[in-house]
Amino acid sequence: xxxxxxxxxxxxxxxxxxxxxxxxxxxxxxxxxxxxxxxxxxxxxxxxxxxxxxxxxxxxxxxxxxxxxxxxxxxxxxxxxxxxxxxxxxxxxxxxxxxxxxxxxxxxxxxxxxxxxxxxxxxxxxxxxxxxxxxxxxxxxxxxxxxxxxxxxxxxxxxxxxxxxxxxxxxxxxxxxxxxxxxxxxxxxxxxxxxxxxxxxxxxxxxxxxxxxxxxxxxxxxxxxxxxxxxxxxxxxxxxxxxxxxxxxxxxxxxxxxxxxxxxxxxxxxxxxxxxxxxxxxxxxxxxxxxxxxxxxxxxxxxxxxxxxxxxxxxxxxxxxxxxxxxxxxxxxxxxxxxxxxxxxxxxxxxx
Amino acid sequence: xxxxxxxxxxxxxxxxxxxxxxxxxxxxxxxxxxxxxxxxxxxxxxxxxxxxxxxxxxxxxxxxxxxxxxxxxxxxxxxxxxxxxxxxxxxxxxxxxxxxxxxxxxxxxxxxxxxxxxxxxxxxxxxxxxxxxxxxxxxxxxxxxxxxxxxxxxxxxxxxxxxxxxxxxxxxxxxxxxxxxxxxxxxxxxxxxxxxxxxxxxxxxxxxxxxxxxxxxxxxxxxxxxxxxxxxxxxxxxxxxxxxxxxxxxxxxxxxxxxxxxxxxxxxxxxxxxxxxxxxxxxxxxxxxxxxxxxxxxxxxxxxxxxxxx
Numbered sequence: 001x002x003x004x005x006x007x008x009x010x011x012x013x014x015x016x017x018x019x020x021x022x023x024x025x026x027x028x029x030x031x032x033x034x035x036x037x038x039x040x041x042x043x044x045x046x047x048x049x050x051x052x053x054x055x056x057x058x059x060x061x062x063x064x065x066x067x068x069x070x071x072x073x074x075x076x077x078x079x080x081x082x083x084x085x086x087x088x089x090x091x092x093x094x095x096x097x098x099x100x101x102x103x104x105x106x107x108x109x110x111x112x113x114x115x116x117x118x119x120x121x122x123x124x125x126x127x128x129x130x131x132x133x134x135x136x137x138x139x140x141x142x143x144x145x146x147x148x149x150x151x152x153x154x155x156x157x158x159x160x161x162x163x164x165x166x167x168x169x170x171x172x173x174x175x176x177x178x179x180x181x182x183x184x185x186x187x188x189x190x191x192x193x194x195x196x197x198x199x200x201x202x203x204x205x206x207x208x209x210x211x212x213x214x215x216x217x218x219x220x221x222x223x224x225x226x227x228x229x230x231x232x233x234x235x236x237x238x239x240x241x242x243x244x245x246x247x248x249x250x251x252x253x254x255x256x257x258x259x260x261x262x263x264x265x266x267x268x269x270x271x272x273x274x275x276x277x278x279x280x281x282x283x284x285x286x287x288x289x290x291x292x293x294x295x296x297x298x299x300x301x302x303x304x305x306x307x308x309x310x311x312x313x314x315x316x317x318x319x320x321x322x323x324x325x326x327x328x329x330x331x332x333x334x335x336x337x338x339x340x341x342x343x344x345x346x347x348x349x350x351x352x
Numbered sequence: 353x354x355x356x357x358x359x360x361x362x363x364x365x366x367x368x369x370x371x372x373x374x375x376x377x378x379x380x381x382x383x384x385x386x387x388x389x390x391x392x393x394x395x396x397x398x399x400x401x402x403x404x405x406x407x408x409x410x411x412x413x414x415x416x417x418x419x420x421x422x423x424x425x426x427x428x429x430x431x432x433x434x435x436x437x438x439x440x441x442x443x444x445x446x447x448x449x450x451x452x453x454x455x456x457x458x459x460x461x462x463x464x465x466x467x468x469x470x471x472x473x474x475x476x477x478x479x480x481x482x483x484x485x486x487x488x489x490x491x492x493x494x495x496x497x498x499x500x501x502x503x504x505x506x507x508x509x510x511x512x513x514x515x516x517x518x519x520x521x522x523x524x525x526x527x528x529x530x531x532x533x534x535x536x537x538x539x540x541x542x543x544x545x546x547x548x549x550x551x552x553x554x555x556x557x558x559x560x561x562x563x564x565x566x567x568x569x570x571x572x573x574x575x576x577x578x579x580x581x582x583x584x585x586x587x588x589x590x591x592x593x594x595x596x597x598x599x600x601x602x603x604x605x606x607x608x609x610x611x612x613x614x615x616x617x618x619x620x621x622x623x624x625x626x627x628x629x630x631x632x633x634x635x636x637x638x639x640x641x642x643x644x645x646x647x648x649x650x651x652x653x654x655x656x657x658x659x660x661x662x
Binding site: 013050051052072073076077078079081083085086087088089098099102103104150151153154 | 447527528530531532533534535536537538541545546549550
């Protein structure tokens with residue numbers, strides 16, 4: 001099922017608007033990540049799609065028909081809560097079968113049928129044999145999978161997951177991520193999940209929607225939003241980023257007081273602007289004729305496969321962060337306190 | 353020389369003498385002020401033998417008082433459950449204007465003397481009261497009749513269930529209910545299969561305390577009852593009358609029933625606390641009031657044991 005969100009607004013009493021005219025479309029069968037910092041409105045959007053919150057204004061379409069006035073029950077969504085919200089007084093099997101058992105008599109499957117379906121779903125989430133356990137007797141990762149099986153039991157048209165891995169430790173999170181991706185490919189549900197972890201969003205989703213201050217900043221495939229961010233916010237949020245305040249003259253960018261350009265061939269108007277470059281887009285160079293930067297390597301730390309350098313540059317208030325891969329022939333020459341020369345292999349300039 | 357390993361004194365522990373002194377003082381105090389009076393009630397109750405005890409509690413006025421007390425509790429407790437669950441639900445799951453006022457109002461019966469609670473009803477329904485003359489004209493008797501006793505009991509027991517459930521439900525949040533709704537369950541189905549099981553132990557705890565207070569209430573009921581023997585006397589009021597008539601064995605015999613109620617309540621309460629213990633503990637305010645009232649419901653109905661017999 002595809003979902004269209006048009007100009008949705010939502011404000012909670014006494015707070016700044018949670019959603020500020022947000023529009024987004026979810027294509028049928030895709031796995032979409034809603035990525036944003038806390039307080040950006042991503043969970044509110046998910047709850048509005050589920051029908052757990054009512055928008056102040058705007059339109060919500062399921063497969064092209066208005067869904068805004070449908071109740072939670074009528075929307076038939078599978079919602080997985082951040083803390084799972086498993087029913088603690090019910091066994092795993094009862095939890096999974098809850099949605100089927102709660103149906104009105106006319107549409108309710110028989111008891112053996114419900115049991116069969118629960119067992120089937122528990123097999124799908126690889127929890128066979130735990131039917132008679134209670135939620136408190138399960139680990140975090142197992143609870144998460146029970147919550148997922150419970151949501152899938154009602155054959156939802158869309159699966160909504162709120163910070164699905166937020167409460168798990170790093171190892172379990174990694175395993176579950178891969179497992180969820182496989183499950184999605186296997187079942188083909190349209191899935192929307194909320195996260196504040198960019199790595200999770202990039203690794204897991206077909207498309208990422210970056211949300212900030214109640215609006216969508218950018219939607220695109222993971223490589224798209226990472227390599228060609230649409231705004232300074234997206235650039236900064238998708239990973240470490242150096243900001244260089246520069247003056248642009250005829251397509252060449254100069255740091256304050258410098259005569260050698262940092263970069264040239266830019267297609268931006270003359271005047272002051274900020275250039276953004278990721279630490280791995282800064283490379284060592286020995287060529288001092290082209291655009292580049294000279295400075296002092298202040299702090300040098302070794303990380304797996306790379307060298308992390310904080311570089312002091314004249315005319316720049318902040319240290320430039322660079323990651324030099326150990327595949328670079330000159331990486332051993334970088335010593336604290338020594339002068340180094342770098343050039344930007346890739347940079348972003350956004351219209352202000 | 354002893355070969356046993358010697359334990360160095362714990363750096364944060366008290367010297368043995370201090371410890372013995374503190375524990376001894378606490379035990380002596382408990383024995384003197386709690387255990388001794390309780391034992392005295394039963395000794396006095398059975399002073400003339402079991403026959404006299406049975407006679408005292410099967411006497412028609414005593415039976416009428418018992419019936420009335422049970423009737424009042426049977427009306428007040430279910431009404432309080434309905435109100436308590438509704439109020440706690442509203443406060444814990446929704447945001448609305450006047451919420452803080454409602455929470456404060458629920459606590460009002462805890463902070464007002466029961467005598468005042470009773471007087472409020474006298475002012476409302478009495479002959480010179482606001483509603484009294486009109487109700488009298490309709491032939492409806494509230495004051496010095498069963499409805500007045502029920503109303504006064506309802507007022508003083510109002511906070512028990514609500515106060516117990518509010519922190520519990522606030523702590524549990526609304527996500528279980530939201531999960532049930534998103535799975536297609538109706539509101540009623542959600543309440544029955546998700547909300548009620550989540551609050552059942554807290555609810556039972558509230559019911560238990562509410563019941564103890566409803567049966568033991570003296571002050572407010574005393575003001576509105578009119579003390580008509582066989583008609584508007586509850587058990588605590590009946591004890592007072594017997595005591596004022598110097599009929600000590602009968603007074604103590606009936607009082608012993610209330611003492612048994614208190615003991616049963618305490619045992620059940622402890623058992624429920626163990627069930628609740630793993631999850632949310634009952635709110636301290638209710639515990640304090642409950643404990644105070646359970647002891648008061650025995651003492652208020654029980655003549656002072658230090659008084660010499662005439």
